[in-house]
Amino acid sequence: xxxxxxxxxxxxxxxxxxxxxxxxxxxxxxxxxxxxxxxxxxxxxxxxxxxxxxxxxxxxxxxxxxxxxxxxxxxxxxxxxxxxxxxxxxxxxxxxxxxxxxxxxxxxxxxxxxxxxxxxxxxxxxxxxxxxxxxxxxxxxxxxxxxxxxxxxxxxxxxxxxxxxxxxxxxxxxxxxxxxxxxxxxxxxxxxxxxxxxxxxxxxxxxxxxxxxxxxxxxxxxxxxxxxxxxxxxxxxxxxxx
Numbered sequence: 001x002x003x004x005x006x007x008x009x010x011x012x013x014x015x016x017x018x019x020x021x022x023x024x025x026x027x028x029x030x031x032x033x034x035x036x037x038x039x040x041x042x043x044x045x046x047x048x049x050x051x052x053x054x055x056x057x058x059x060x061x062x063x064x065x066x067x068x069x070x071x072x073x074x075x076x077x078x079x080x081x082x083x084x085x086x087x088x089x090x091x092x093x094x095x096x097x098x099x100x101x102x103x104x105x106x107x108x109x110x111x112x113x114x115x116x117x118x119x120x121x122x123x124x125x126x127x128x129x130x131x132x133x134x135x136x137x138x139x140x141x142x143x144x145x146x147x148x149x150x151x152x153x154x155x156x157x158x159x160x161x162x163x164x165x166x167x168x169x170x171x172x173x174x175x176x177x178x179x180x181x182x183x184x185x186x187x188x189x190x191x192x193x194x195x196x197x198x199x200x201x202x203x204x205x206x207x208x209x210x211x212x213x214x215x216x217x218x219x220x221x222x223x224x225x226x227x228x229x230x231x232x233x234x235x236x237x238x239x240x241x242x
Contacts, residue, residue, distance in 0.1 A: 141171030
């Protein structure tokens with residue numbers, strides 16, 4: 001039988017968790033123990049309906065599949081009053097670097113559509129018409145590029161990163177990852193992750209669960225709890241339920 005150690009902090013967490021449940025089942029208690037003992041932080045990526053062990057694994061998987069971000073070179077031009085310190089969102093022409101700020105133009109999204117539809121440097125066509133393609137960014141580090149202390153006369157080129165999920169521009173790969181973690185992942189408890197049947201569990205995470213959810217290890221968990229009197233009422237319930 002596999003030995004299970006219940007350290008003092010985990011013992012307190014378990015006691016509090018079980019005390020908050022109306023009638024906690026053994027498997028629920030064991031999953032809570034696994035989550036805390038192995039420092040698991042399950043996350044759901046709803047767009048792909050997949051659950052990962054943690055956000056780090058989710059980021060790694062998407063980066064390996066080239067589904068998180070792409071390196072992009074943009075042209076930056078500097079127009080009068082196009083961007084200032086109060087600008088929080090910009091719309092950028094990829095062909096000329098022309099930019100419209102959310103606070104410096106009354107209707108920046110309509111303005112960028114109109115601009116790229118007439119832009120002479122836009123050589124991209126669909127059904128004979130200019131493609132209305134443009135960039136959007138609310139990354140303040142990207143926005144700062146448009147308000148330099150010394151304004152160049154000619155447009156400059158800069159490497160930035162495009163989110164493969166939103167299409168937005170970010171100044172760095174780390175900024176794309178932070179946006180992904182903040183807006184595209186949903187935290188779950190291990191109990192929630194195990195009980196769902198609508199989403200796929202990522203392969204390595206599933207293998208981990210299958211290795212841990214075996215009779216011997218659950219029995220060792222109960223044996224470890226039996227050393228503490230405060231858990232005896234729960235153990236008695238589990239024994240009676242069997």
